[in-house]
Amino acid sequence: MGLSLWLVPNATQLQLIQKVLPKQPETRSVSAASYPEITPHITLANSAKATQDTILRAIPPTLHPIPVEFQKLEVGDHYFRSVFISMKKTTELVALHEHIMAALDRDGASPSAPAFPHMSISYIADEDGVAERKKAADELRATAVVEGPETCQDDAGSVVLRCGDSEEGRVCLSSFEGTEVWIVRCEGPVQHWQVLHKVTVTPDVG
Numbered sequence: 198m199g200l201s202l203w204l205v206p207n208a209t210q211l212q213l214i215q216k217v218l219p220k221q222p223e224t225r226s227v228s229a230a231s232y233p234e235i236t237p238h239i240t241l242a243n244s245a246k247a248t249q250d251t252i253l254r255a256i257p258p259t260l261h262p263i264p265v266e267f268q269k270l271e272v273g274d275h276y277f278r279s280v281f282i283s284m285k286k287t288t289e290l291v292a293l294h295e296h297i298m299a300a301l302d303r304d305g306a307s308p309s310a311p312a313f314p315h316m317s318i319s320y321i322a323d324e325d326g327v328a329e330r331k332k333a334a335d336e337l338r339a340t341a342v343v344e345g346p347e348t349c350q351d352d353a354g355s356v357v358l359r360c361g362d363s364e365e366g367r368v369c370l371s372s373f374e375g376t377e378v379w380i381v382r383c384e385g386p387v388q389h390w391q392v393l394h395k396v397t398v399t400p401d402v403g
Contacts, residue, residue, distance in 0.1 A: 198243055198245065198383040198384065199243065199244050199245035199246065199247065199382075199383065199384070200243070200244055200247050200248075200249065200252055200380060200381065200382055200383070200393075201240055201242070201243045201244075201380075201381045201383050202240070202241040202242045202243075202252055202255070202256070202297060202378060202379070202380060202381075203236075203238035203239065203240055203241065203378065203379040203381055204238060204239040204241055204263060204265070204290075204293070204375040204377075204378055205236065205237070205238050205375065205376070205377045205378070205379055206237060206238075206265075206373035206374065206375060206376070207262075207373070207374050207375075207376040207377075208376075210370060210373040210374065211236070211237060213358075213360035213361070213368060213370060214237040214316075214358065214360065214370065214373070215236075215237060216360050216361055217337070217340075217341035217342075217358055217359070217360055218234075218235065218237070218318060218319065219232055219280075219318070219319050219333050219336065219337065220232055227321070227322070227325050227329060228321075228322035228324050228325050230276075230320075230322040230386070231319075231320065231321045231322045231325050231329065232319055232320070232321065232333075233320055233386070233387040233388055234387075234388070235317060235319075235320060235387060236379075237316055237317075237373075238316065238317075238379070239265065239284060239290070239313075239314050239315065239316055239375070240310055240313070240315075241293065241294050241297050241298075241310060241313075241378070242255070242294070242297050242298055242301055242308040242309070242310050243308065243309050243310060243383070244301055244306040244307060244308045244309070245307070246305065246306045246307055247301060247304070247306035247308070249380060249393055249394065251301065251304050251306055252301070252380050253380070253394065254300060254304070255296075255297045255300035255301045255304070255306075256297065256378055256396055257293070257296055257297075259399060260293075260378065260396060260397075260398040260399060261289075261398055261399055261400075262374045262375065262376050262398050262400065263287075263289045263290055263293055263374070263375035263398070264287055264289060264290075264372060264374060264375075265284055265285075265287065265290060265314070265316075265372055265373050265374070265375055266284060266285040266287060266355070266371065266372040267282050267284060267285075267316075267355060267356040267357070267358070267370070267371055267372060268282070268283045268284055268285045268355060268356060269282065269283045269344070269356060270282055270318075270334060270337065270338070270342050270344060270356055271283055271315075271334075272327070272330045272331055272334050273312070273330070274327070275311070276320055276321070276322060276323060277311075277317060277320060278311070278312055278315065278317060279317070279319050279320050279321035279330045279333070280317070280318045280319040280321065280330055280333050280334050280337070281312070281315045281316060281317045281318055282315065282316045282318060282356055283312070283314070283315050284314040284315060284316060286314065290314055290375075294310065294313060294314070298310065318333075318337065319333050320387060321333060340359075341358055341359050341360070342356060342357070342358060342359070343356070343357040343358075343359060343369075344356055344357075355371055356371065357369050357370065357371045358370045358371075375398070376397065376398050377395050377396065377397050377398065378395070378396045378398075379392050379394070379395050379396075380392070380393045380394040380395075380396075381393065
């Protein structure tokens with residue numbers, strides 16, 4: 198895969214989302230490649246040709262927090278899109294993506310970003326099949342994901358993650374704030390991926 202550019206939630210939201218990501222099931226046998234530990238993120242661009250310097254040049258010189266809204270829990274047909282939440286195409290998110298893609302394209306890096314924008318919840322090996330991916334999605338719906346009108350959001354086409362409880366009550370997320378952009382070398386098994394560089398956004402003042 199080469200290098201990837203990820204938009205990552207703020208530290209508090211990152212931990213909350215990681216709490217609900219499925220682990221390897223104890224009640225059934227699955228491939229060792231299924232359910233690796235992953236960092237919640239939105240892939241802004243991938244490139245097998247880009248260098249780290251090329252990727253850095255593609256990032257806008259000034260970055261502000263990027264609001265990201267959950268839209269739908271989906272099951273895909275690719276390992277890296279096994280179970281994911283599609284995101285709403287907010288103005289800020291699309292503008293960042295298009296800036297990066299255009300810059301990489303100008304540098305001849307042949308960027309890609311399949312199914313943009315989405316946040317993967319599970320990577321599940323092809324050998325475990327679509328049945329396992331659907332089972333993972335169903336288990337999420339039973340434990341951590343609320344969809345549609347039940348979310349009590351104004352927009353019926355939305356998703357809420359139930360991330361546990363705090364002293365103030367139940368903690369739920371229907372969005373996150375992207376506050377870091379990571380450059381990640383995605384080679385080999387997921388557990389061997391390397392975070393090469395992190396760019397922190399400039400907080401909004403107001």
